[in-house]
Amino acid sequence: MSKVTVVGAGNVGATCANVLAHKDLVKEVVLLDIKGDLAKGKALDSWQQAPIDYYSTTITGTDDYADTAGSDIVVITAGVPRKPGMSRDDLISTNAKIVNMVTSSIMKHSDNPIIIVVSNPLDVMTYAAFQTAGLDASRVFGMAGILDTARYRAFLATELGVSPKDIQAVLMGGHGDTMVPLPRYTTVAGIPVTEMIDEERLTAIVERTKKGGGELVGLMGTSAWYAPGAAAAQMVEAIVRDENRIFPCCVHLSGQYGLKDIFLGVPVKLGKKGIVDVLELQLNEDEKALLNTSAEHVRNVMDVYKKM
Numbered sequence: 001m002s003k004v005t006v007v008g009a010g011n012v013g014a015t016c017a018n019v020l021a022h023k024d025l026v027k028e029v030v031l032l033d034i035k036g037d038l039a040k041g042k043a044l045d046s047w048q049q050a051p052i053d054y055y056s057t058t059i060t061g062t063d064d065y066a067d068t069a070g071s072d073i074v075v076i077t078a079g080v081p082r083k084p085g086m087s088r089d090d091l092i093s094t095n096a097k098i099v100n101m102v103t104s105s106i107m108k109h110s111d112n113p114i115i116i117v118v119s120n121p122l123d124v125m126t127y128a129a130f131q132t133a134g135l136d137a138s139r140v141f142g143m144a145g146i147l148d149t150a151r152y153r154a155f156l157a158t159e160l161g162v163s164p165k166d167i168q169a170v171l172m173g174g175h176g177d178t179m180v181p182l183p184r185y186t187t188v189a190g191i192p193v194t195e196m197i198d199e200e201r202l203t204a205i206v207e208r209t210k211k212g213g214g215e216l217v218g219l220m221g222t223s224a225w226y227a228p229g230a231a232a233a234q235m236v237e238a239i240v241r242d243e244n245r246i247f248p249c250c251v252h253l254s255g256q257y258g259l260k261d262i263f264l265g266v267p268v269k270l271g272k273k274g275i276v277d278v279l280e281l282q283l284n285e286d287e288k289a290l291l292n293t294s295a296e297h298v299r300n301v302m303d304v305y306k307k308m
Contacts, residue, residue: 001072001240001272002027005110007102008077009033009061011222012118014042015229016075016236021046021057023233025240029059030071033078036063069109073239075143075232076129078102079119081223089304092121096305099125103132114239114274117142117250118232122175123298124305126250126263137252138275144175145248145265146231151212152181155205160196162188169193170281171209171248172265173294179265180290181206185281235270242272246279256280257288259295262302 006017009031017031033039043061050056060067068074079095099119106113115133117126117140126142133140149171157164166189173180183202186193193202208215216224238245249268253259256278257266269277283291 003071004236005030005032005068005071005074006077007032007074009039009042010077011225012228013077015225016077016232017059018046019230019233020236021055021059022053023237024055024057025237026057029057030068031059031061032063032068034063039063065105065109068106071110071113073114073116073236074106075116075118075236076102077118092124092301092304093308095119095125096128096308099128100132103129107133115140116232116235118228121301123250123263124301127302128305130252138273141275142250142263143232143235144250145171146234147228148175148179148209149248150227150231152209155208156193159201159205160188170267173291174264174298175250177210178294178297179210180287180294181209182287238270239272239274244269244271244276251275251278257291262295262298264295264298
């Protein structure tokens with residue numbers, strides 16, 4: 001694989017492109033935005049960083065989809081953030097139009113790319129991109145779980161005073177308040193987290209994780225970008241290196257966990273063909289109930305989209 005396109009040169013897209021360049025994974029990263037000069041400026045700034053941080057990946061900014069031709073992987077971060085007074089339906093309508101336009105434009109210039117969606121509301125925007133792209137379901141999926149588990153692991157690392165490197169976690173469901181963290185599958189250097197932290201504190205950390213995005217908006221007045229951009233780049237890395245990493249991703253379910261025709265966050269194996277395998281965990285009754293509640297919430301948002 002030699003070419004990755006990132007659509008949207010806002011904070012998340014620019015961070016993703018910059019992190020990818022630092023990883024030195026591919027020959028070229030294209031950063032595309034309707035504001036062409038913004039994309040060109042951020043790309044040029046990143047390219048001028050290359051001699052300092054020692055990477056060879058060229059990074060190019062553009063507003064022309066022709067420059068994305070032959071992309072192996074496309075990361076879609078384009079869309080508007082929710083503004084005061086904007087309903088969820090308004091956000092879905094606006095961003096679905098953007099994601100559909102971006103996807104169809106990409107498909108005109110690249111034959112069989114892998115598409116990673118980062119735009120919100122994530123689960124439904126991934127569904128929209130999948131419908132528009134006409135690609136196999138293994139090649140269109142969304143980034144949410146890696147970011148959500150990263151927040152969860154960061155909070156646990158702070159609480160326990162340990163390195164975040166040693167914390168492993170699984171998280172499922174929709175991206176938002178109905179996500180399903182699974183403490184039973186959370187370990188610290190292989191030790192179950194439940195042996196290291198009491199139930200009350202763990203519950204508080206889970207709740208903080210669910211509202212992780214909102215906490216950052218409250219602090220900064222805008223949504224996060226460092227962790228989301230890096231999370232999308234980590235997915236690209238797993239694909240390019242064919243690592244078969246196990247990550248929670250927003251994917252098309254066709255009967256797994258008893259759910260069909262829905263995009264939802266579950267653990268998958270990620271490699272050069274995209275979603276290599278969807279892993280089915282043996283959930284207990286409480287966990288199943290939480291996952292079904294999350295799926296119901298996502299379906300409600302999908303229904304809004306389908307009626308548009």
